[in-house]
């Protein structure tokens with residue numbers, strides 16, 4: 001007998017693109033929307049960090065306020081996605097459009113209607129929505145009144161929000177993700193971005209002392225419980241729902257074969273990636289997490305019933321973002337010798353983007369195998385891409401061959417992973433239309449197949465145009481990943 005080995009992307013593979021409400025929609029104070037945490041972050045640059053404000057300052061540029069105006073232009077944008085042949089579109093819902101303060105008793109009909117309209121346009125184009133319920137934002141009132149996810153009461157507000165979405169959009173939306181990059185809360189810059197907690201000692205997004213480990217891991221525990229409750233509830237509302245987790249996969253190689261480095265890389269993988277994956281996929285905290293908490297002096301308040309909730313609310317599929325990899329070393333001197341990239345040590349074998357994100361397509365194959373062999377759940381790569389500065393030619397064309405090259409190499413490695421046996425069901429490259437960068441708040445860090453005329457200061461016509469990569473990706477989709 002011989003084994004049947006896949007030869008390429010499966011039929012019905014979900015090709016598409018990914019976005020998030022606060023980086024795309026704009027209309028921040030329209031349609032009854034409340035202020036969201038993302039509406040309180042100023043623009044930054046590669047070197048100047050974004051800042052968090054507690055009131056709106058008229059002199060500041062808040063990138064989410066207009067973003068790329070998807071709020072008014074969604075039909076045009078979705079038609080362009082349809083033209084590329086998208087099978088799936090990942091978008092998020094702005095929580096504060098539905099519950100302006102987070103703890104309101106009734107949802108906003110106008111907010112719900114907006115997404116009815118968006119989903120109707122997607123349906124027209126034959127595009128399946130993939131909805132992130134909370135992508136780096138929450139109603140700002142929850143930050144002010146409860147200090148965000150540090151307060152257990154926010155769990156119930158979130159679950160009520162989910163219940164509203166599930167009942168309204170059942171039969172229209174099948175694929176859901178409970179939280180974007182939930183593991184960002186394992187790191188200080190996740191405090192406000194993902195945790196909606198007002199940072200301690202300094203309002204810079206990158207402030208390394210923005211919260212105690214205790215506060216952040218407690219907030220993360222609340223998100224785990226909220227996610228598990230949402231999964232269980234979602235399945236009771238519509239058994240056809242597929243509800244997944246979303247992890248920012250931080251791929252860290254040992255810098256050398258020194259066992260100290262190898263072990264350190266494994267520990268980073270455990271805490272950075274598998275802590276969240278294990279809780280959401282297996283329904284319990286792994287042993288290494290408990291040890292880590294004990295060593296850090298973190299004592300989680302786990303309420304009665306939480307452990308059962310986690311077990312009953314495990315996800316249906318695993319999704320992640322993947323952009324780059326770094327190296328780690330147990331030797332502190334290496335930082336000086338080898339060079340520090342923005343997220344770890346430099347890998348001498350890799351090139352990096354202008355924002356110092358190292359480009360490592362094979363790392364994607366490694367991650368897909370690493371995760372699939374652990375969980376054996378269907379997987380989706382829901383973010384991947386190259387943030388780059390694009391140049392518009394005199395005739396309006398944009399020759400983004402560097403972006404094509406990046407995506408082509410990553411798609412090749414996804415195919416290898418499928419041949420390795422990984423059950424990969426979809427791919428939604430990040431920022432399929434140019435949008436605001438989450439990390440820096442810039443417009444010039446672009447990922448799109450579709451160009452949007454807007455600059456870092458927020459000026460421009462907002463007109464859309466097709467880059468070279470638009471035509472390339474269209475062929476990739478129509479050939480099911482064969483014409484690269």
Ligand code: BGP
Pocket residue numbers: 020023136180181248321383387430436437438439440445
């Ligand atoms: C992920 C976020 C996205 C997105 C992306 C690119 O971490 O989920 O929201 O923005 O990173 O990052 P950046 O926008 O900083 O280039």
